[in-house]
Amino acid sequence: MYCITHFIAGAIIGTAVPGPVSAACAGLVSHAVLDSVPHSEYSRASQGVLDVVCTCLFALGILMAGADVRAIAGGLGGALPDLEVAAAFLFPRAYRPHGRLSLVFPSHSGLIRHRRLVFPWGALTQALAICGLGALFFWAF
DSSP: OOHHHHHHHHHHHHTTSSSHHHHHHHHHHHHHHHHTSOBOOOSSHHHHHHHHHHHHHHHHHHHHTTOOHHHHHHHHHHHTTHHHHHHHHHOHHHHOTTSSOOOOSHHHHTSSOOOBOOTTHHHHHHHHHHHHHHHHHHHHO
């Protein structure tokens, strides 16, 4: 999934837990859950760079708007596992010790599997997941 999707989901979920540490942990768990939903991935590195820049701008924007620290912690917890994927792209030799990609996070290592969808369908599933999650939390809290 896209970094911004993970950040927004983690931020939404983070506002429903008691503190920033539990918000970050909930965001981390949400990353694995969302990765199990069929979605699209980047086809070019420039898309990943744009996604990370947009995520940082979004985070800065909600921070400047006075977002609760739990939202920021949850968003960071949700997005940070993708740093492993970015690092593997930037430093391929370190993450391919025997010619095979070696990642740790469960949804990146293959422990939690997911189907990939082509764009725009995979992006649509991400938008629907965020809208559904936002609606659920809006009415529940």
